[in-house]
Amino acid sequence: VEDFAKIGLPTNVEAVLLIEQDGPPEVVERDMKRMADICLEEKAVSVEIAETESDAVALKTARRTALSALARLKPTTILEDATVPRSEIAKMVRAINEIADKHNVDICTFGHAGDGNLHPTCITDARNHEEMERVELAFADIFAAAIDLGGTITGEHGVGAMKAPYLEWKLKKEGIDAMRAIKQAFDPNNIMNPGKVFAKETRKRVVVSS
Template sequence: MLAKEVKEKLIKIVGLENVEDSPVERLVYSYDATPQFQALPDAVVSPRNTKEVAEIVKICNEYNIPIVPRGSGTNLCAGTCPTEGGIVLLFKHMNSILEIDEENLTVTVQPGVITLDMIRAVEEKGLFYPPDPSSLKISTMGGNINENSGGLRGLKYGVTGDYVLALEVVLANGEVIRTGGKLAKDVAGYDLTRLMVGSEGTLGIVTEATCKLIPKPESKQTMLALYQDIEAAAQTVSSIIANKVIPTTLEFLDQPTLKVVEAHAQIGLPTDVQAVLLIEQDGPSEVVKREMEKMHALCEQGQAISVQIAESEDEAEALRTARRSALSALARLKPTTILEDATVPRSEIANMVKVINEIAEKYELTICTFGHAGDGNLHPTCLTDIRNHEEIERVEKAFAEIFEKAIALGGTITGEHGVGVMKAPYLERKLGEAGMAAMKAIKEALDPNHIMNPGKVFAKDCRKRVVVSR
């Protein structure tokens, strides 16, 4: 619990109604979308503007109180789990779209804006914000920025970080800085914008962001290719890229995922095939038509047993929604769903899918795989039960092997979910000792008292995935 003195100071800043520390409130914010991580915060504080954030941070810096910034808590790396207690900083009041600038093609938002609300608002103006994490209906822009979220359109358009032009950030010392601008180019010093994006709230607190928009693509087509051979599907992914077609979306779902998604969504997905590719292209209609034909041919050459183009936008949207629901659908099957997002170079997708299946077999686990195959970003998802300690041991070993293999193939331990607490024990395998030391030096430089989302990104001694609540 917060010291009485601290609580009073916080109330003075944000008002009594915005400092909550009842047992219920603390419990509600003791976890996020990541299974098996839970820890009680000391209080939940909801600032109304940047000035209040800066004042709160100054107090936390003075009293050494951890701050965990939180949007909707949809992240999958326990990035918003208050593992060291302290304050959960909630952005429920700072949730406005401040401006859509149609001359400069930018949108400026507060961190608490729901991603989909912003996407809809810019699309009404004929503009387009491509990053679309599967959680976009509930995730916030602040969360997307902190995690550098990806999404289904990442293959062609890139991820959140590729669209953030400018940030307002409260640093650990309570100073407010502004990085970048409504600028296509800016090399005035180090790229603090990109350093902050994806830093998971460990370097500063984002209080405003200006993002790049692009003209909305004129047209879009969606296609489903069915495979009886998983590796043939993965091979098609590599072959499309190598043939110099970059579709908007190139998603992979294996049979176990298909089955649960269909049971959940009931839109007539085929459940008798080993894998499907969900392929989309957008842009000028002539180009979309031509490239869809090219990909159609490549799928067939790659042993697809059937390739169908969605006949309407409703049908296409149903397919996308089904894909986005994969995790929720899988999560219903077993008490515990552990999902990873190891990422490999696109050319290694077929290898990676093969390795995941071999590892699942070796450790006798149910691992369903889906994900952004075109990005090399797969989400092998293990359906298990945390109470079965013996099985969990095997799950640990299996994922450690998956990470090893991803890194050996030139990949990384996380493509879009972030490190958080969950993947912190594995980060050094990707970065090496010197890389870790460089990142720690930056953390130390900007947050010497370790108040900014402590315990995230950098692992403690413990290598266990499951944190005991404090």
């Protein structure tokens, strides 16, 4: 991100945590100081508090440009979302890193710490079919890890067609049966979103190459 955006991010650390607060000025000032103190108590390498609006915009650029920074590295970028309780975020990030190493794929994680919604993002090449098989296995392990930590396979992007094979991992057969029954009650002719979540055939992931 720093190489792409050139906004002064430290390059000798493994992660950056961005914290934003709103409210009356005196409340924001009090809360930000307390949060900065907590970060330092928890052994943060450094803490920077934006003093001006332009400073704040520069810091937020780190998050906003993450995907663009990654997309330069390989032809295909696959962004997913897996959500865990906030108390399990650190474990989930470590699990993602271990899974990436296990399958020998490149995955960078960013997301929303406030609600535990993480975006493990794989940079790969869709033309390399052997590598794409490893990517699929890695994401399956990531979804399984999220569920094991009390989370779910999506917290923002939805299930759609691509995650349908993993939905039963979270909901079990009884949950899927209940959802099928609800759909049948409201859509007996199967005219709403046919062939999506409840399609009989297994679907492969659709990727976008740049």
